[in-house]
Amino acid sequence: MVKQVFFIFIVCVFNSGLVFCEDEKIGVPDRDDIEYPDDDAPSKEEVQLGKMLYFDTRLSLKKNQSCATCHNPELGFGDGLKFSLGTMGGKVGRNAPHIYNLAWNSLFFWDGRAGSLEEQALGPIQAAGEMNMPLDKVIERLKKVKFYRDGFEKVYKDKKIESKNIGKAIAAFERTIIVDNTPFDKYMKGDKDAMSPSAVNGMKLFKGKANCTKCHSGPNFTDNSFHNIGVKGDDIGRQKLVKDATMKGAFKVPGLRNVLLTAPYMHDGSLSTLEEVIKFYNRGGDNKANLSKEMKPLKLTDKEIMDLVSFLGSLTQQLDIKRPKIPKDD
């Protein structure tokens, strides 16, 4: 009897601990946790339609860029550049963020100005410095293509090629870009040989001494928060939307799945390697003005820096995204 009570007590303590630490934990993402608009996963046809739009250069004014130009599957869904180029040839103000595991994400863009992937998808199409394409012009172009006429009619109740549905389709495709079978995930599921000893030690540091999980927590290694981490420059970031001193120079914490493939790093693409990034955090950032309270020098050794880079490498999984054949006008 005493034993039983003790057992129940232990179970309770253990469980309550789990509940409290839930969000701090890193782990394998649960596909059942994805919040689809109106709770329904998109149909195959909608994803296919969105994929075609994603790769179609009709979406930029000069027909020289698609979403995949700056969010290129072969370049970690980035473009390898510090700043992307727009359709007119000029540079975009921030580094192109990757799009891995955005299905679990809540706010979009570096400053979080879009509240849904549907809304986000339409932003760069219209932005003058990016694809510079008014939506009514996009619609006009898409209407000339049988694939789109049939596709929108089949997928959407209102059967219309309109901006709302364009956003929906692209978002539906983007939510299928999922990284959840990396060496780290295999390790978490019990295959203790999936990660190198260095990476395993890096994981301990990630959660401990290096303080990374203060923000890079949860199955996608982000808590979706906004912090000023001390990158030099005068971009006010989140403060443009949230008029608060703490939000000056604060940017969204990006997820770290496939981070190895998404160089260069930071909102301004100012760091080119993961080693540089860890060293940046190790010295507690470069610009101390308005620095987040979670930032402090870490005193990591060279070996520990190496282990952290190894761990970040264990979050890598190459996705096989086949480029679709873009249909001609007909």
Place this chain on the structure above:
Amino acid sequence: MKRIINTKKFVFFLIITGCWFQIVAKDVTGKLTFTKSADFVMLAYFTEDHSLSKKTVQVDQKAKKFSKKLVVGNTSAEVVFKNGDSVSHNIFAKDTKADVTFDVGLMSPGKDSKIKIDWNKDLIIRIGCKIHPKMRSYIANIDSAFHTIVELEKKKKEVEFSLKDVPDKLTKLRIWFPKYDTVDVEIKVGTTSEVDIKRNGKLYGKILLKR
């Protein structure tokens, strides 16, 4: 022989149901069934009662979450926010519908701050954190002592709840969700009622009530 057993069973059944009625006679029980994923939280309260009087209500923050999904208090009650977390938070409200705006500023771990419930009765406001936009909780200004708060989990589509020892004269029950339409329903002693959970005219579930 068979008949005797059945009679025994019947007597047993009578005893059981008799007990059940005695226990729950003053209780109102309900069952939520969501057709898609469940909402975040539910608040049910009898609107005719005004006997609630709270001085303070507490909301803590741990692991980048509010410790409670919804708290209730009557007008002029104080809400004390704690930061029992290892990271800083910044609680704010910007509820245009209820016309409530406040910002308690940056709270380091271990710090606390407070606000007063000074908005209109029956209004429920959303609070969040400026640093962690995924954090949310609700504060309801109600003065009914006969209320229940049920924290819901997305994947748990069927949830039972109860309001204990409700006086017979109270019959007007209000059920509130963050995402779905508020339901007002009359439930008298000895009756059952089934109401829909809706949003934009679309059905998302049912509530079965028994008294």
